[in-house]
Amino acid sequence: MAVVQRRVGMLFALFFALLALAAARALYLGGPHAGALRRAARTQQLTSETVPAERGTITDRNGVALAISEPAQEVTADPYLLKQPLAVAHELAPLLGLTQAQVLTKLSEHTGFVYLAHALPYEAAHKILALRLPGVQGAPVMRRVYPRGTLAAQVLGTVGTENEGAGRLGLEYSLNSLLAGHAGQRHVISDAKGQPVSIAETRHERPGATVSLTLDANIQQRAEDVLSAVGKVFQPKDSTAIVMDPRTGAILAMANWPSVNANDPGAKAIEALQNRAVSFNYEPGSTFKSVVVSGALQEGRITPESGFEIPDQIELGGRTIHDDTEHAGESLTTSQILAQSSNVGAIKIGLLEGREKFNSWVHRFGFGSLTGSGLPGEERGATLPLDKYSGSSMGNLPIGQGELVTPIQMATAYSAIANGGILRPPQIIGQIGGRRVPESAGKRIVSTATAAELRSMLKGVLAPGGTASEVSIPGYQLAGKTGTASKIDPQTGEYSKSAYVASFVGFAPASDPKLLCAVIIDEPQTGSIYGGVVAAPAFGQIMEFALPYLGIGPG
Amino acid sequence: MTPPASAVAPSVGRAAPLPRRVPAPRRAPSRAPTRPRRVSGPARPARAARPVGAAAHAVPRPAGALLDRLIRGRLWIGLLAFSLIGIVAMQMVVLKLNTNIGRTLTRAATLQRDNAQLGIEDSTYSAETHVAPLAAAAGMTLAPPGSVHFVGTARADIAHAAAVLSQPIQAHAETTAAASTEAGTTPTSSSTSETSESTSTGGETSASAPSSSSESTVAASTASASPGETGGSSETSESSTTSTGG
Numbered sequence: 001m002a003v004v005q006r007r008v009g010m011l012f013a014l015f016f017a018l019l020a021l022a023a024a025r026a027l028y029l030g031g032p033h034a035g036a037l038r039r040a041a042r043t044q045q046l047t048s049e050t051v052p053a054e055r056g057t058i059t060d061r062n063g064v065a066l067a068i069s070e071p072a073q074e075v076t077a078d079p080y081l082l083k084q085p086l087a088v089a090h091e092l093a094p095l096l097g098l099t100q101a102q103v104l105t106k107l108s109e110h111t112g113f114v115y116l117a118h119a120l121p122y123e124a125a126h127k128i129l130a131l132r133l134p135g136v137q138g139a140p141v142m143r144r145v146y147p148r149g150t151l152a153a154q155v156l157g158t159v160g161t162e163n164e165g166a167g168r169l170g171l172e173y174s175l176n177s178l179l180a181g182h183a184g185q186r187h188v189i190s191d192a193k194g195q196p197v198s199i200a201e202t203r204h205e206r207p208g209a210t211v212s213l214t215l216d217a218n219i220q221q222r223a224e225d226v227l228s229a230v231g232k233v234f235q236p237k238d239s240t241a242i243v244m245d246p247r248t249g250a251i252l253a254m255a256n257w258p259s260v261n262a263n264d265p266g267a268k269a270i271e272a273l274q275n276r277a278v279s280f281n282y283e284p285g286s287t288f289k290s291v292v293v294s295g296a297l298q299e300g301r302i303t304p305e306s307g308f309e310i311p312d313q314i315e316l317g318g319r320t321i322h323d324d325t326e327h328a329g330e331s332l333t334t335s336q337i338l339a340q341s342s343n344v345g346a347i348k349i350g351l352l353e354g355r356e357k358f359n360s361w362v363h364r365f366g367f368g369s370l371t372g373s374g375l376p377g378e379e380r381g382a383t384l385p386l387d388k389y390s391g392s393s394m395g396n397l398p399i400g401q402g403e404l405v406t407p408i409q410m411a412t413a414y415s416a417i418a419n420g421g422i423l424r425p426p427q428i429i430g431q432i433g434g435r436r437v438p439e440s441a442g443k444r445i446v447s448t449a450t451a452a453e454l455r456s457m458l459k460g461v462l463a464p465g466g467t468a469s470e471v472s473i474p475g476y477q478l479a480g481k482t483g484t485a486s487k488i489d490p491q492t493g494e495y496s497k498s499a500y501v502a503s504f505v506g507f508a509p510a511s512d513p514k515l516l517c518a519v520i521i522d523e524p525q526t527g528s529i530y531g532g533v534v535a536a537p538a539f540g541q542i543m544e545f546a547l548p549y550l551g552i553g554p555g
Numbered sequence: 556m557t558p559p560a561s562a563v564a565p566s567v568g569r570a571a572p573l574p575r576r577v578p579a580p581r582r583a584p585s586r587a588p589t590r591p592r593r594v595s596g597p598a599r600p601a602r603a604a605r606p607v608g609a610a611a612h613a614v615p616r617p618a619g620a621l622l623d624r625l626i627r628g629r630l631w632i633g634l635l636a637f638s639l640i641g642i643v644a645m646q647m648v649v650l651k652l653n654t655n656i657g658r659t660l661t662r663a664a665t666l667q668r669d670n671a672q673l674g675i676e677d678s679t680y681s682a683e684t685h686v687a688p689l690a691a692a693a694g695m696t697l698a699p700p701g702s703v704h705f706v707g708t709a710r711a712d713i714a715h716a717a718a719v720l721s722q723p724i725q726a727h728a729e730t731t732a733a734a735s736t737e738a739g740t741t742p743t744s745s746s747t748s749e750t751s752e753s754t755s756t757g758g759e760t761s762a763s764a765p766s767s768s769s770e771s772t773v774a775a776s777t778a779s780a781s782p783g784e785t786g787g788s789s790e791t792s793e794s795s796t797t798s799t800g801g
Binding site (some may be wrong): 055057064065066068069070122140145147148188195197198200208217218221222304473474475548551553 | 579651653656660662664667668672674675677678679681682683684698701703704705800
């Protein structure tokens with residue numbers, strides 16, 4: 001009996017000892033070691049995650065994604081925690097798309113934080129993180145992808161890697177507040193296996209809005225292809241083309257050359273990223289003559305049949321202005337002056353109009369101000385203030401010299417002629433978040449009759465004897481105006497004999513225009529420098545595709 | 556004189572009989588006496604006899620006694636067990652929910668990624684630069700400039716088209732074929748398809764002989780515009796308009 005009691009006593013003592021041991025351990029963990037454990041728990045179990053907001057998609061008018069965001073990871077490393085940097089570099093190099101030496105250089109830096117890759121595609125990042133290398137971590141971010149590469153790259157712009165990938169250029173920049181959305185925040189408590197056992201969202205993530213542009217990817221592609229072909233033949237400094245629906249002001253294409261891959265904007269010089277359709281200031285040359293003629297027609301100073309005696313040259317304020325080609329004195333109607341692009345004729349019409357009226361028409365057509373397109377980087381151009389007019393100003397302003405315009409201003413002004421006299425701001429944003437952006441009502445600048453007369457006269461430019469007579473599209477009647485303008489030589493301050501801007505602005509069908517296209521080629525180097533030879537055929541090629549593509553009949 | 560305990564207790568027992576669910580009375584006194592213990596002192600005046608039967612149940616019972624009986628009862632064990640199991644179960648459910656939330660978030664992220672990837676693929680594959688070589692490999696070419704024509708419809712065409720639509724297609728095809736044979740022309744149905752091809756896809760017909768294709772289309776449209784033509788011509792006009800306009 002005593003033995004049994006002794007054994008029970010020993011067992012009791014054993015259990016008591018174990019209990020005492022457990023209590024002591026609990027006291028140690030809950031007391032002296034509590035702080036370290038709490039810190040470890042915070043880092044291992046409790047994580048505060050930033051949920052990156054999905055940047056809104058930019059699509060064309062048909063829903064084709066032009067800019068889209070996909071989840072990615074910022075892969076970072078703490079070089080101090082890496083015991084074998086060489087082995088790690090060997091392992092990571094192929095996954096990062098870098099050389100082993102490049103990775104090793106990063107891992108050898110004397111710092112506790114180094115970026116291994118910015119916005120690495122998820123699949124690659126996942127493979128890296130699955131290696132569970134000490135000190136190598138990933139942070140979720142969004143990666144901007146431009147599936148069509150070069151398509152409308154200068155219009156779309158780019159995003160940066162910092163500041164949650166905010167837009168830096170183009171529409172990505174100007175629409176950043178709409179596209180960016182708001183990142184969310186959540187606290188996650190994970191179990192020992194890393195599985196989340198508690199998730200608390202402290203701030204909800206709000207994705208950015210989808211923005212649908214008025215651009216048509218196919219017309220845009222065609223315009224870019226045509227500019228690329230022009231680039232090969234005439235080797236210009238750069239070029240731009242705008243395709244618009246003159247009835248609404250919707251921009252269907254806005255192409256720039258040289259092209260830039262939006263996924264790799266750093267590969268080209270910063271100038272190549274500029275949207276020249278809105279930022280290129282140039283002297284318009286003869287395309288400006290339509291403005292002079294419109295004003296004079298609207299003022300009732302001339303009619304399409306008004307006759308003018310046109311000498312080979314005219315002297316004004318001590319300055320002599322020639323026609324492009326030498327000719328004997330001739331009699332031309334207003335229509336012929338436009339068709340043949342007579343400088344002397346345009347000056348005579350300008351003089352008939354008077355400097356005050358001429359100046360007011362320049363501004364009425366929107367020159368010297370922003371068009372209201374909302375495109376970032378838009379220039380105003382430059383017009384001569386009336387009080388700065390000299391004796392010779394009316395000798396060069398009516399022929400498109402001495403003032404600066406932008407391609408978008410010129411396209412907008414011709415849209416007013418094409419749509420019956422209403423100047424409407426060009427529009428590039430069709431829908432925001434599924435809601436249609438209403439088109440502007442615009443303002444009437446010339447009467448319907450004046451616009452119709454001018455359209456009729458502009459048909460002559462593409463007719464036999466016109467400056468763009470070689471351009472035609474079977475079945476369609478085209479109208480437009482060529483322009484060939486000398487550029488100012490910055491060295492001499494005089495008009496250059498070798499640097500020109502060749503341009504063409506036109507629309508179709510001439511009687512009821514539904515599509516307008518402006519092509520501006522800056523400094524063609526080889527072949528020709530004339531708008532009728534360099535720019536007008538490009539206009540024809542773009543329209544040849546776009547008209548049937550949009551189901552626009554000959555009218 | 557203090558009355559004996561047995562003299563009072565039975566009357567109390569009768570006045571407030573316990574429900575049947577209550578444990579057997581034999582165990583009750585040993586655990587927790589329902590009445591206060593007797594104390595010394597002068598005797599209290601005798602209580603008025605309590606009503607028995609149904610009237611006895613109407614008497615309000617003190618809350619402490621109810622709790623006391625609840626704690627003493629078997630119900631409490633069940634309630635406690637249920638609560639403990641419930642709390643554990645609830646914790647389990649919450650944990651499971653959180654795990655599910657985690658999984659759902661992971662799945663949402665995966666779907667978001669897939670969606671973005673599909674959007675990218677959709678945009679890439681629909682690009683002209685991608686489609687054009689595939690189309691060329693399939694023997695297609697872009698319709699040459701001027702080969703696409705638009706035809707207008709007269710009021711008579713619409714009425715005729717409506718009439719054609721009301722007839723069974725097979726019967727109409729036979730009628731058209733018969734009419735064409737009588738007139739000594741190619742069956743209109745085949746010319747229709749050719750025209751449609753040349754205008755909508757710029758297929759082989761227009762590629763190999765653009766001018767003839769173009770002419771046939773124009774001819775078809777001209778024929779359709781004139782009044783009193785056959786149903787086949789009208790169809791040509793319609794199909795041409797639809798394919799090009801679309």
